[in-house]
Amino acid sequence: MPVTVKTFGTSGEAAAALSSERDARYLGGGTLVMRALNEGDVSVSTIVRATDRALAQLDATGSRITIGAGVTFARVLAERSLGFLHPVAGSIGGPAVRNMGTIGGNLFAPAPFGDFAVALLALDASVAVQGAYGARDMPIEEFLSGRSRQADGLVLSASFQRPLSDDAFRYRKIARVRPKGAAVVTLAVHVPSSGGRAVGVRIALGAMASTPVRAKAAERTLEGHTLDAASIAAAVAAAADGTAPVDDALASAWYRREVVGVHLRRLLTGQA
Incomplete structure (x- = not known):
């Protein structure tokens, strides 16, 4: 079955495409989507990509940390101010997976995967999602419980308060x-x-x-x-x-x- 790849310059355009096409999937790092395609998943006929740099932004300078959905685990490991998350990112796959896999994609990883999502849940994160009717923030617990209904939206980022002490997390x-x-x-x-x-x-x-x-x-x-x-x-x-x-x-x-x-x-x- 042929697969069409559509690339957009903004997250809004990508989100609109996901909302309008039932058989579309977003391609970030590809560790989930490409595996599905390689294993013959015929439910996907359109791949949506976005080159929006905002998806790869990481702000870890203050008490409130925001990690763009396109940030990779390797980048988290390279960020010294995110040392409390290094054990999490370092436990996910090998170097190839950590160089490609993204924070946003991990939110959709089925059990027994999704380790970074576990950490974000413990940190009481909020998830920014761009849908057909605009962007909104939702508690990560709400996002995960309705994850199957989020497939037609685009995750933009996750944000949470920095732990106050080294042993709190x-x-x-x-x-x-x-x-x-x-x-x-x-x-x-x-x-x-x-x-x-x-x-x-x-x-x-x-x-x-x-x-x-x-x-x-x-x-x-x-x-x-x-x-x-x-x-x-x-x-x-x-x-x-x-x-x-x-x-x-x-x-x-x-x-x-x-x-x-x-x-x-x-x-x-x-x-x-």
């Missing part, structure tokens, strides 16, 4: 093949503190549902408490509540439920 990916394996489980935790107590806790999990999800029951056990043995034990016990992991070639759903709490404990206690 923590990340761990469990994979059978390192460094570029798909995730058995991915965890990202943002635990800001005030007066020694956790405030605004976010725990995000990857490969525990079809999209990254928050472990809200575990968050509640930590909110307003110190990170002591009792609160951490309660979070561990609740880690898998509300999740729906799947069986795949990497692990069974049972195994994922069993180990997610183990790794959450290690993450919260600072174990390697």
